[in-house]
Amino acid sequence: MPREPLSTSARWALTSLALSMLMPSLDTSIANAGLPTLAAAFDATFQQVQWIVLAYLLAITTLIVSVGRLGDGFGRRRLLLIGIGIFTAASLCCALAPGLGWLIGARAVQGLGAAIMFALTLALVADAVPKTRAGSAMGLLATMSATGTSLGPSLGGLLMTHVGWQSIFLLNVPLGLLNAGLVYRYLPADRTASMRVAFDYWGTAVLVLTLAAYALAMTLQGLTLILLMVSLCGAGVFVLVETKARAPLIRLSLFADRRLSSSLLLTLLVTSVMMTTLVVGPFYLSRGLGLSGAMVGLVLSVGPLLAALGGVPAGRLVDRFGARRMVPGALFGMVCGCSLLALLPMSLGLPAYVLPMTVIAASYALFQAANNTGLMAGVDQDQRGVASALLGLARNLGLITGAAAMGAVFALATSNPTEAPAAMIASGLHSTFGVATGLMGMALIISRTPIKCRSEPARDSVRPAKTSID
Known part of the structure; x- marks a missing residue:
């Protein structure tokens, strides 16, 4: 099918969605490089200033599904504008924070705005661009996500050094105002009928507490087992509440659709592995290969940069060949890259490390474009917000789980990564x-498992058919 050209209005609408993905992605990592500076500014310990990062991530993880469902009922464009407003105002409050407690609280509110932006951006692609350009649009949004995450530490360090720590938050104010104007002017107005959906308050409360317990279990030492039990019990209560809710937060029948449930599971597995590169990489590069701190940062930026640059070309491949063909290919590439790292001889040095990381990063870009396009193309109009939010939730849970679980594997294999000799660090990398x-x-096996569902055209990314979702 030929690709329709984008109108000027569609280009600006896509620009607004790209900004809506870039801004919260940038703030996911922009404060990390400046934690020592913030600790000195507020006379706080490292454990205390870590909550500047954790408060933001926890707010996104716990609220993203709820705001996605709210967007389906309240109006996605309208709620996105509110989210951008919350994010921008909270950023200003962060910059004006008189103390650490104020800053952490403002970051949590900023996380609410980020959750809205993350949850609704993918869901609005179908309203912004023609179906034949959906893959390219998803690729662009994947590029913005990777660009924000990779640019955050370096940009944050530069701004803190030359301008001051407040500048990393003030940066969002003009960007937020510009983005709000673009969304208001160019994104199509919400359908009036979509505003008549009731909201599941009990389900929302239970899900927020359940996800908070799980996220804290992955980030707090000493309470992991207790919090995991709380999250497990919460999941059971949530299922019970949703089966009896008049307007459930998540229709449990969604998960009966193998396409959606497998896409979410693949997202969780892939992002867990991508987090592994950020957990293990710094130790291997510094203690294993003996690189300086500056070189470690430079090498670590290669993967996210390649993922960013590969997003748009990957989206074009999806538009041409279809999402279902591209997902297994992307996962096979990640299998190859991880296998090379598992067998990597340290004697081959830095080039032998960069090569498999390049394969992993390029494969990840292709996976994101294909998986996201395939998932959103098969979801009914009134469920796109919650489906997009579930995708964001799977990504965040994968990042949290990867940091905790894969970090534990690496720590177990090396005894103590901060003091282990080079040979043991290499052994930990292999394990x-x-x-x-x-x-x-x-993940590759899951992606190749036949899905018995409705018949569909070969290019599933551009011709969505009606699903069995009720």
């Missing part, structure tokens, strides 16, 4: 990416 190879092999 950790051996596990990662197994996870990607499992």
Whole structure:
């Protein structure tokens, strides 16, 4: 099918969605590089200033599904404008924070705005561009996500050094005002009928508490087992509440659609492995290969940069060949990259590390474009907000789980990564990416499992058919 050209209005609408993905992605990592500076500014310990990052991530993780469902009922464009407003105002409050407690609280509110932006951006693609350009649009949004995450530490360090820590938050104010104007002017207005959906308050409360318990279990030491039990019980209560709710937050029948449930599971597995590269990489590069701190940062930026640059070309491949063909290919590439790292001889030096990381990053860009396009193309109009939010939730849970679980594998293999000799660090790299190879092999098998559902055209990314979702 030929690709329709984008009108000027569609281009600006897509620009607004790209900004809506870039801004919260940038703030996911922009404060990390400046934690020592913030600790000195507020006379706080490292453990205390870590909550500047954790408050933001926890707010996104716990609220993203709820705001996605709210967007389906309240109006996605309208709620996106509110989210941009919350994010921008909270950023200003962060910059004006008189103390650490104020800053952490403002970051949590900023996380609410970010959750709205993350949840609704993908859901609005179908309203912004023609179906034949959906893959390219998803690729662009994947590029913006990777660009924001990779640019955050370096931009944050530069601004803190030359301008001051407040500048990393003030940066969002003009960007937010510009983005709000673009959304208001160019995104299509919400359908009036979509505003008549009731909201599941009990389900929202239970889900928020359940996800908060799980996220804290992955980030707090000493209470992991207790919090995991709380989250497990909460999941059971949530299922019970949703089966009796008049207007459930998440229709449990969604998960009966193998396409959606497998896409979410693949997202969780892939992002867990991608987090592994950020957990293990710094130790291997510094203690294993003996690189300086500046070189470590430069090498670590290669993966996210390649993922950013590969997003748009990957989206074009999806538009041409279809999402279902591209997902297994992307996962096979990740299996190959992880396998190379699992067998990597340290004697081959830095080039031998960069090569498999390049394969992993390019494959990840293709996976994001294909998986996101395939998932959103098969979801009914009134469920796109919650489906997009579930995709964001799976990504965040994968990042949290990857940091905790794969970090534990690496720590177990090296005894103590901060003091282990180079040979033991290399052994830890091999063990950790051996596990990662197994996870990607499992993901590849899942992606190749036949899905018995409605018949569909070959290019499923551009011709969505009606699903069985009720």
